[in-house]
Amino acid sequence: MDRRMTLKALYEHSNCDDCPIRHRAVCAHCEKDELEQLEEIKYYRSFEAGQTLIWSGDQMSFVGSVVSGIASLTQTMEDGRTQMVGLLLPSDFVGRPGREVAPYDVQATTDLVMCCFRKKPFEQLMATTPHIAHRLLQMTLDELDAAREWMLVLGRKTAREKIASLLSIIARRDASINKAGMAGPIVFDLPLTREAMADYLGLTLETVSRQISALKRDGVITLEGKRHVTIPDMGRLMEEAGDDTDGGFLV
Amino acid sequence: MDRRMTLKALYEHSNCDDCPIRHRAVCAHCEKDELEQLEEIKYYRSFEAGQTLIWSGDQMSFVGSVVSGIASLTQTMEDGRTQMVGLLLPSDFVGRPGREVAPYDVQATTDLVMCCFRKKPFEQLMATTPHIAHRLLQMTLDELDAAREWMLVLGRKTAREKIASLLSIIARRDASINKAGMAGPIVFDLPLTREAMADYLGLTLETVSRQISALKRDGVITLEGKRHVTIPDMGRLMEEAGDDTDGGFLV
DNA sequence: CGGAAACCTTGACCGAGATCAAATGGACAG
DNA sequence: CTGTCCATTTGATCTCGGTCAAGGTTTCCG
Numbered sequence: 001m002d003r004r005m006t007l008k009a010l011y012e013h014s015n016c017d018d019c020p021i022r023h024r025a026v027c028a029h030c031e032k033d034e035l036e037q038l039e040e041i042k043y044y045r046s047f048e049a050g051q052t053l054i055w056s057g058d059q060m061s062f063v064g065s066v067v068s069g070i071a072s073l074t075q076t077m078e079d080g081r082t083q084m085v086g087l088l089l090p091s092d093f094v095g096r097p098g099r100e101v102a103p104y105d106v107q108a109t110t111d112l113v114m115c116c117f118r119k120k121p122f123e124q125l126m127a128t129t130p131h132i133a134h135r136l137l138q139m140t141l142d143e144l145d146a147a148r149e150w151m152l153v154l155g156r157k158t159a160r161e162k163i164a165s166l167l168s169i170i171a172r173r174d175a176s177i178n179k180a181g182m183a184g185p186i187v188f189d190l191p192l193t194r195e196a197m198a199d200y201l202g203l204t205l206e207t208v209s210r211q212i213s214a215l216k217r218d219g220v221i222t223l224e225g226k227r228h229v230t231i232p233d234m235g236r237l238m239e240e241a242g243d244d245t246d247g248g249f250l251v
Numbered sequence: 252m253d254r255r256m257t258l259k260a261l262y263e264h265s266n267c268d269d270c271p272i273r274h275r276a277v278c279a280h281c282e283k284d285e286l287e288q289l290e291e292i293k294y295y296r297s298f299e300a301g302q303t304l305i306w307s308g309d310q311m312s313f314v315g316s317v318v319s320g321i322a323s324l325t326q327t328m329e330d331g332r333t334q335m336v337g338l339l340l341p342s343d344f345v346g347r348p349g350r351e352v353a354p355y356d357v358q359a360t361t362d363l364v365m366c367c368f369r370k371k372p373f374e375q376l377m378a379t380t381p382h383i384a385h386r387l388l389q390m391t392l393d394e395l396d397a398a399r400e401w402m403l404v405l406g407r408k409t410a411r412e413k414i415a416s417l418l419s420i421i422a423r424r425d426a427s428i429n430k431a432g433m434a435g436p437i438v439f440d441l442p443l444t445r446e447a448m449a450d451y452l453g454l455t456l457e458t459v460s461r462q463i464s465a466l467k468r469d470g471v472i473t474l475e476g477k478r479h480v481t482i483p484d485m486g487r488l489m490e491e492a493g494d495d496t497d498g499g500f501l502v
Numbered sequence: 503c504g505g506a507a508a509c510c511t512t513g514a515c516c517g518a519g520a521t522c523a524a525a526t527g528g529a530c531a532g
Numbered sequence: 533c534t535g536t537c538c539a540t541t542t543g544a545t546c547t548c549g550g551t552c553a554a555g556g557t558t559t560c561c562g
């Protein structure tokens with residue numbers, strides 16, 4: 001894969017209603033010109049599936065959030081073992097205000113559109129408008145909770161539980177985006193290859209495949225083709241994941 | 252263990268030079284009265300080894316930081332499997348400003364002294380003094396990086412590498428607190444039982460014991476008694492951990 | 503000093519998941 | 533339709549770390 005990428009900014013929209021940062025910035029304390037300032041330093045970028053947006057150790061020039069598609073954060077050891085350490089779905093934030101250098105690779109797992117802000121101006125804006133900083137702290141705390149929940153998955157769950165955990169995370173996020181409830185069957189397309197799932201779960205792709213087959217055989221999920229998943233009973237899936245069944249909070 | 256704990260605030264010192272928050276708060280932008288405000292809501296608490304400060308699901312009434320000793324964050328599944336998701340050494344921050352309920356247990360792994368701030372006043376202070384919020388964001392980002400680095404350990408490293416990783420984290424922190432350099436042997440006391448290490452590493456205590464014995468046999472570490480460790484060659488240990496040898500940044 | 507309770511080590515065995523290998527299926531170009 | 537490519541599935545075997553069990557050390561307390 002080519003290490004360089006098209007850095008051309010894509011000013012596709014002059015005003016952007018679907019930008020998650022903007023939505024998040026809109027609150028009782030917002031002032032009109034704060035939004036305008038955000039607009040000024042905002043731009044869009046598209047990436048193809050498989051592209052690496054940022055390499056570990058690179059200078060970071062922007063922060064931003066996922067508009068559509070999926071990005072992933074991965075760490076790699078010298079011998080090639082890789083571990084995905086974050087899965088960024090639409091509305092998730094990317095970047096470390098105040099940091100110069102990226103601590104891990106950021107990849108486009110699917111075709112991806114990002115809403116970006118140039119980093120320096122964004123940091124200045126953060127310094128002058130406290131509620132953006134506050135919002136960012138809340139988002140970072142959410143990420144930290146998610147990372148720590150995932151540590152339990154990586155450290156203590158069996159392969160079957162790991163798969164069920166991943167499916168239930170994706171299903172939950174998907175249902176909340178589509179504003180569907182938890183009741184009734186949930187249907188979605190798996191946005192990850194077996195290999196990407198393996199990298200997220202600390203497994204091999206063969207084990208992922210076997211466990212998905214097993215969940216299918218046992219009626220926990222239904223598969224059409226290799227990617228289209230139906231979950232007839234979300235509670236059952238969460239049991240398989242080893243989670244508290246009642247802890248079904250929507251993020 | 253008793254779920255209730257002595258909540259008695261310990262106003263041991265009326266002015267506190269060793270308080271990490273205060274140190275962190277001292278910067279070019281600090282104003283005198285900000286420190287005074289922090290002083291007003293600050294108090295100390297001591298805990299015995301094994302005590303649980305906060306139970307998952309509890310209301311949190313304070314935030315604060317570790318003065319001495321070690322605290323740990325743990326998650327537990329219904330069947331008893333537990334995973335430690337954070338190791339809090341002196342100067343590390345505890346608490347989620349803006350959150351009501353604790354997402355995991357906080358335990359005193361050793362005897363512990365915390366420097367606490369009542370949560371509500373602290374949050375108000377945060378809202379009025381942006382640089383505290385900023386400082387907190389930086390600390391949270393650090394924690395997030397540490398959590399993600401640990402995900403690689405949990406997901407992809409062998410038992411031997413896991414042990415070496417834990418030892419090198421403790422050694423690094425210890426050396427930086429004592430202002431010792433990385434050159435030359437590093438000596439410290441293991442602050443964790445084999446079981447606690449196992450919970451942090453996603454292993455069993457037997458495996459921890461075996462791997463420590465193996466590292467001793469191979470000359471990577473020296474043990475006196477069960478806890479007193481000498482690391483003759485930090486570079487060697489980091490190789491065993493599977494880390495980039497040159498990435499020896501002190502936090 | 504003696505006995506009990508933690509904590510730790512070591513051994514024997516087993517099994518979940520890794521590894522190596524081959525077959526299957528779907529998408530797409532020609 | 534046919535061949536190629538890639539993702540996935542499935543099978544056979546191996547191995548690392550878990551499990552069960554026994555014994556050793558240290559600490560603490562009467």
